[in-house]
Amino acid sequence: MRQLMRHSMLPPTLYPARQPMRRPIDQPVPFVLLLALALVAPWTNAQSWPAKPIRLVAPFAPGGGPDVIGRLLGNRFTESLGQPVLVENRPGAGGNVGAEFVARSLPDGYTLLITTSAIAINVSLYAKLGFSPTRDLAPVSLVATAPLVLITHPSVPARSARELIALAKKAKQGGLNYSSSGSGTTTHLAGVLLGTQAGVELTHVPYKGSAPAVGAVLGGEVDFGFVGLFTAQPLVKAGKLRAIGLTSARPSPAWPDVPTLGATLPGYEMPIWYPLFAPAGTPDPVVNRAWQEVVRALKHPDMRSALERDGAEPVGGTPAELAQFLVREIDRFGKLVRLSGVKPE
Numbered sequence: 001m002r003q004l005m006r007h008s009m010l011p012p013t014l015y016p017a018r019q020p021m022r023r024p025i026d027q028p029v030p031f032v033l034l035l036a037l038a039l040v041a042p043w044t045n046a047q048s049w050p051a052k053p054i055r056l057v058a059p060f061a062p063g064g065g066p067d068v069i070g071r072l073l074g075n076r077f078t079e080s081l082g083q084p085v086l087v088e089n090r091p092g093a094g095g096n097v098g099a100e101f102v103a104r105s106l107p108d109g110y111t112l113l114i115t116t117s118a119i120a121i122n123v124s125l126y127a128k129l130g131f132s133p134t135r136d137l138a139p140v141s142l143v144a145t146a147p148l149v150l151i152t153h154p155s156v157p158a159r160s161a162r163e164l165i166a167l168a169k170k171a172k173q174g175g176l177n178y179s180s181s182g183s184g185t186t187t188h189l190a191g192v193l194l195g196t197q198a199g200v201e202l203t204h205v206p207y208k209g210s211a212p213a214v215g216a217v218l219g220g221e222v223d224f225g226f227v228g229l230f231t232a233q234p235l236v237k238a239g240k241l242r243a244i245g246l247t248s249a250r251p252s253p254a255w256p257d258v259p260t261l262g263a264t265l266p267g268y269e270m271p272i273w274y275p276l277f278a279p280a281g282t283p284d285p286v287v288n289r290a291w292q293e294v295v296r297a298l299k300h301p302d303m304r305s306a307l308e309r310d311g312a313e314p315v316g317g318t319p320a321e322l323a324q325f326l327v328r329e330i331d332r333f334g335k336l337v338r339l340s341g342v343k344p345e
Contacts, residue, residue: 050083054085056087056088098115099113139277140287142273145315147311160244177204179217189270190247192336210227230311274312294316
């Protein structure tokens with residue numbers, strides 16, 4: 001700070017000794033002073049953050065993963081920071097509406113975004129985005145990840161991923177069919193990755209949302225589908241569905257008896273992940289403070305138990321780690337979108 005002020009000091013000749021520092025109303029502010037103020041202002045604001053309520057935007061409907069995790073995170077932030085955190089749902093265009101709103105907000109730390117891996121998929125899924133995730137958003141932390149579960153109807157003669165793959169190889173042209181919550185979603189691309197790695201043909205049947213996609217499996221309209229653990233658990237326990245594989249790299253404590261698909265197809269991984277962002281240009285001290293609060297929140301027993309109950313795994317990665325992860329995932333999802341044949345909207 002001393003170094004900054006030393007380089008910002010005005011030449012003494014501009015203001016004679018013992019004279020009050022006055023400036024005629026029509027005299028322009030010296031450029032050096034404007035530069036000093038521009039540099040010091042973000043630092044000063046960062047030291048007092050947060051001084052007012054924080055808006056946490058969830059770009060999907062209430063009840064979804066970002067909404068649930070956002071409210072859990074908001075409760076912990078409110079308790080730790082002493083300022084209310086208001087979760088605001090702004091659904092639309094696969095999460096793009098809320099994400100663009102945050103990208104265009106003031107970079108002062110008072111508008112944050114809690115979203116999903118859709119933010120990386122949408123780069124390839126939409127021909128024209130109103131923002132760039134890597135340019136217009138500042139990574140704060142990867143909050144958590146959660147696996148999808150591959151479900152089948154009990155009438156399907158496959159009790160494991162290996163048996164399902166063998167069944168697909170024996171099927172007629174088009175192989176087995178599977179449901180998803182929509183073209184280009186994680187549940188769709190999970191099937192694309194499965195077919196690619198297993199070397200089998202699969203037919204994708206998109207539905208408008210997870211509820212009708214699960215209903216299609218329940219009704220025997222499709223052979224299998226991918227769904228979140230929270231949605232699948234009661235149906236599997238009731239014997240209406242069979243869970244045969246998780247899309248995470250490691251088994252889930254919530255479902256220790258269900259193996260990962262990677263156990264059959266080495267390298268298979270397709271979890272949903274939940275990142276936290278701020279608008280690009282948000283001062284580094286604010287971003288780092290928000291990241292530290294994420295780490296603190298994830299250590300709270302109530303939050304950990306709530307996440308684990310829904311099959312989610314706390315992460316709490318650094319801003320730099322999220323930035324690198326986002327670039328890798330944009331590239332990976334881009335390849336899967338091209339393999340899927342989905343045309344950018």
